[in-house]
Amino acid sequence: MTAHPLTDQPRLLPTNPAWAHDTEHLRLLLELVARAAEVRPERFLPLHPTAYDAASALLARCAQASPGTTDVGRERVLPVPVFQLNALRSVRAELAHARDGEPAAEHLREFLTSYGEPFDQTPASLLATLDRVLAVLDLDLPAVYTVTLALLARRALDPDAYEEIVAAWKKAGIAP
16 A cells, blocks of 8 residues: 555554564664764665665654554554655665665664674664564554454454464564
Protein backbone atom coordinates (compact mmCIF):
# COMPACT_ATOMS: atom_id res chain seq x y z
CA MET A 1 0.00 0.00 0.00
CA THR A 2 1.25 3.45 -0.82
CA ALA A 3 0.70 6.06 1.83
CA HIS A 4 0.97 9.81 1.97
CA PRO A 5 4.52 10.63 3.14
CA LEU A 6 3.33 12.38 6.30
CA THR A 7 0.88 9.77 7.55
CA ASP A 8 1.41 7.09 10.14
CA GLN A 9 1.22 3.42 9.27
CA PRO A 10 0.19 0.96 11.98
CA ARG A 11 2.75 -1.76 12.59
CA LEU A 12 2.55 -4.80 14.79
CA LEU A 13 5.80 -5.28 16.71
CA PRO A 14 6.94 -8.64 18.03
CA THR A 15 7.57 -9.02 21.74
CA ASN A 16 10.77 -10.92 21.01
CA PRO A 17 13.51 -9.46 23.26
CA ALA A 18 16.16 -10.12 20.60
CA TRP A 19 14.27 -7.95 18.12
CA ALA A 20 13.97 -5.16 20.71
CA HIS A 21 17.70 -5.49 21.44
CA ASP A 22 18.49 -5.22 17.72
CA THR A 23 16.45 -2.03 17.44
CA GLU A 24 18.18 -0.48 20.45
CA HIS A 25 21.64 -1.44 19.19
CA LEU A 26 20.93 0.05 15.76
CA ARG A 27 19.46 3.17 17.36
CA LEU A 28 22.71 3.80 19.21
CA LEU A 29 24.73 3.22 16.06
CA LEU A 30 22.62 5.61 13.98
CA GLU A 31 22.80 8.29 16.67
CA LEU A 32 26.59 8.07 16.51
CA VAL A 33 26.57 8.22 12.71
CA ALA A 34 24.28 11.26 12.85
CA ARG A 35 26.62 13.07 15.24
CA ALA A 36 29.64 12.21 13.08
CA ALA A 37 27.77 13.37 9.97
CA GLU A 38 27.02 16.70 11.65
CA VAL A 39 30.72 17.25 12.24
CA ARG A 40 31.92 16.04 8.83
CA PRO A 41 28.86 15.93 6.53
CA GLU A 42 30.94 15.50 3.39
CA ARG A 43 32.07 12.08 4.63
CA PHE A 44 28.54 10.74 4.97
CA LEU A 45 26.92 12.01 1.77
CA PRO A 46 24.46 11.60 0.18
CA LEU A 47 22.44 11.33 3.40
CA HIS A 48 22.01 14.35 5.60
CA PRO A 49 22.43 13.84 9.36
CA THR A 50 18.68 14.36 9.79
CA ALA A 51 18.04 11.12 7.88
CA TYR A 52 20.09 9.22 10.45
CA ASP A 53 18.29 11.11 13.23
CA ALA A 54 14.84 10.27 11.82
CA ALA A 55 15.78 6.59 11.47
CA SER A 56 17.21 6.55 14.98
CA ALA A 57 14.06 8.14 16.39
CA LEU A 58 11.93 5.43 14.83
CA LEU A 59 14.16 2.72 16.28
CA ALA A 60 13.97 4.37 19.71
CA ARG A 61 10.18 4.24 19.59
CA CYS A 62 10.30 0.58 18.61
CA ALA A 63 12.78 -0.37 21.32
CA GLN A 64 11.28 1.60 24.17
CA ALA A 65 7.53 1.34 23.65
CA SER A 66 7.16 5.10 23.82
CA PRO A 67 3.90 6.83 24.87
CA GLY A 68 2.75 6.67 21.24
CA THR A 69 2.61 2.88 21.50
CA THR A 70 -0.48 1.02 22.53
CA ASP A 71 0.29 -2.20 24.36
CA VAL A 72 -2.38 -4.76 23.73
CA GLY A 73 -1.78 -8.27 24.99
CA ARG A 74 1.66 -9.47 24.05
CA GLU A 75 2.09 -7.52 20.82
CA ARG A 76 2.63 -3.81 20.48
CA VAL A 77 0.87 -1.67 17.93
CA LEU A 78 3.01 1.26 16.88
CA PRO A 79 2.01 4.09 14.53
CA VAL A 80 5.05 4.48 12.27
CA PRO A 81 5.50 7.81 10.49
CA VAL A 82 6.18 7.14 6.82
CA PHE A 83 8.98 9.76 6.69
CA GLN A 84 10.86 7.91 9.45
CA LEU A 85 10.39 4.58 7.70
CA ASN A 86 11.66 6.13 4.46
CA ALA A 87 14.69 7.49 6.33
CA LEU A 88 15.42 4.02 7.71
CA ARG A 89 15.19 2.58 4.20
CA SER A 90 17.64 5.24 2.96
CA VAL A 91 20.03 4.37 5.78
CA ARG A 92 19.72 0.73 4.80
CA ALA A 93 20.77 1.59 1.25
CA GLU A 94 23.83 3.46 2.54
CA LEU A 95 24.82 0.56 4.79
CA ALA A 96 24.56 -1.73 1.76
CA HIS A 97 26.92 0.58 -0.17
CA ALA A 98 29.34 0.47 2.76
CA ARG A 99 29.13 -3.33 2.99
CA ASP A 100 29.75 -3.64 -0.74
CA GLY A 101 32.88 -1.50 -0.55
CA GLU A 102 31.63 1.30 -2.77
CA PRO A 103 34.11 4.20 -2.77
CA ALA A 104 31.45 6.82 -1.98
CA ALA A 105 30.67 4.96 1.26
CA GLU A 106 34.29 4.48 2.36
CA HIS A 107 34.01 6.73 5.42
CA LEU A 108 30.77 5.11 6.53
CA ARG A 109 32.36 1.66 6.09
CA GLU A 110 35.34 2.74 8.22
CA PHE A 111 33.01 4.14 10.85
CA LEU A 112 30.90 0.95 10.94
CA THR A 113 33.98 -1.24 11.08
CA SER A 114 35.48 0.65 14.02
CA TYR A 115 32.10 0.75 15.78
CA GLY A 116 31.38 -2.94 15.27
CA GLU A 117 34.83 -4.34 16.02
CA PRO A 118 34.44 -4.48 19.84
CA PHE A 119 31.12 -6.29 19.35
CA ASP A 120 32.44 -8.69 16.67
CA GLN A 121 30.18 -7.04 14.10
CA THR A 122 30.98 -6.09 10.56
CA PRO A 123 29.14 -3.77 8.18
CA ALA A 124 27.55 -6.93 6.72
CA SER A 125 26.28 -8.16 10.11
CA LEU A 126 24.96 -4.69 10.98
CA LEU A 127 23.10 -4.63 7.66
CA ALA A 128 21.66 -8.09 8.38
CA THR A 129 20.42 -6.80 11.74
CA LEU A 130 18.80 -3.81 10.05
CA ASP A 131 17.17 -6.13 7.53
CA ARG A 132 15.56 -8.11 10.39
CA VAL A 133 14.22 -4.88 11.88
CA LEU A 134 12.92 -3.73 8.51
CA ALA A 135 11.26 -7.12 7.95
CA VAL A 136 8.86 -6.12 10.72
CA LEU A 137 8.52 -2.43 9.90
CA ASP A 138 8.09 -2.98 6.16
CA LEU A 139 5.52 -5.73 6.60
CA ASP A 140 2.62 -4.15 4.75
CA LEU A 141 0.11 -6.97 4.47
CA PRO A 142 -3.65 -6.59 4.81
CA ALA A 143 -3.26 -8.99 7.76
CA VAL A 144 -1.27 -6.34 9.66
CA TYR A 145 -4.18 -3.90 9.39
CA THR A 146 -6.71 -6.59 10.29
CA VAL A 147 -4.83 -7.62 13.44
CA THR A 148 -3.85 -4.10 14.58
CA LEU A 149 -7.43 -2.88 14.23
CA ALA A 150 -8.72 -5.89 16.15
CA LEU A 151 -6.16 -5.34 18.92
CA LEU A 152 -6.90 -1.64 19.20
CA ALA A 153 -10.65 -2.27 19.25
CA ARG A 154 -10.09 -5.11 21.76
CA ARG A 155 -11.87 -7.55 19.48
CA ALA A 156 -11.07 -11.16 18.77
CA LEU A 157 -8.14 -11.69 16.44
CA ASP A 158 -8.54 -13.29 13.06
CA PRO A 159 -6.30 -16.34 13.61
CA ASP A 160 -5.49 -16.67 9.90
CA ALA A 161 -4.37 -13.03 9.67
CA TYR A 162 -2.25 -13.37 12.80
CA GLU A 163 -0.63 -16.58 11.51
CA GLU A 164 0.17 -14.82 8.22
CA ILE A 165 2.08 -12.15 10.16
CA VAL A 166 3.89 -14.70 12.33
CA ALA A 167 4.85 -16.69 9.24
CA ALA A 168 6.34 -13.55 7.66
CA TRP A 169 8.28 -12.80 10.86
CA LYS A 170 9.59 -16.37 11.04
CA LYS A 171 10.65 -16.24 7.39
CA ALA A 172 12.77 -13.21 8.34
CA GLY A 173 14.24 -15.07 11.31
CA ILE A 174 12.14 -13.34 13.97
CA ALA A 175 10.07 -15.25 16.48
CA PRO A 176 7.03 -13.39 17.79
